[in-house]
Amino acid sequence: METRRNMFFSYKKDPTKWPAIEKLINIAKEQGFEIVSKSEDANIIVAVGGDGAFLQAVRKSGFRDDCLYVGVTDEKETSLYCDFHIHDTEEMIEAIQTAGVSVRRYPVIDVHLDGHTHFQCLNELSVRSSIIKTFVIDVVIDDLHFETFRGDGIVVSTPTGSTAYNRSLNGAVVDPRISCMQVSEIASLNNNQFRTLGSSFILGDSRKLTLQIVQDGNDYPIIGLDNEALSIQHTKSIEVEMSGKIIKTVKLKNNSFWHKVQRTFL
Known part of the structure; x- marks a missing residue:
């Protein structure tokens, strides 16, 4: 070191x-x-x-x-x-x-609002409605319109963030050696008329996720950035990608990420 x-x-x-x-x-x-x-x-x-x-x-x-x-x-x-x-x-x-002593490296995600305002997250990004109304979001992977989500919101987590909000949504716990982001639904609406994937999915570090907020009267979404929350009034597009940055911490013997997961949940 x-x-x-x-x-x-x-x-x-x-x-x-x-x-x-x-x-x-x-x-x-x-x-x-x-x-x-x-x-x-x-x-x-x-x-x-x-x-x-x-x-x-x-x-x-x-x-x-x-x-x-x-x-x-x-x-x-x-x-x-x-x-x-x-x-x-x-x-x-x-x-x-x-x-x-070895160094543990944790991946970070980049977030852009409407193509300009920039944030970063070590744990997770969450997008939720601030009013009691179904939230409508067009989910785009790279240039592919993947689905139209209807529900309470969406969480995008890093591997380390996969043990937090994502896990409570039945998302997978991901090894932080894998540079990726996981997308999980919050109370999605699925019926004969509306349909989403209905499960979490994982995107590799070369992918770009775009969440296009449908302006249907729900113009006051809240975005959670790790342990902070911001109102993003009238925001139309949220772009999420893996950052080139990493966060370095001390890695102790017999205290790997999976040791911590075992100690916390099992």
């Missing part, structure tokens, strides 16, 4: 948790790391708080692929993005300093 010395800590201001965070910062200083006040000056970004805090740190720092992200949970159990517990400080520093 390349040498990384500049460390930035991302955490929610909480007086009850500050002593543990302060201890973590002091140990990092003792080990020769420089603590920086801006994420753009760091080559290690430590997110303290859980998976939500990790996703927020990645988003606020601009989905950087030139630094290492480290997730530290302050909850009882480690989680999908958090390999360390806040009280296992020595283990975290040792892991970062060890030359033999």
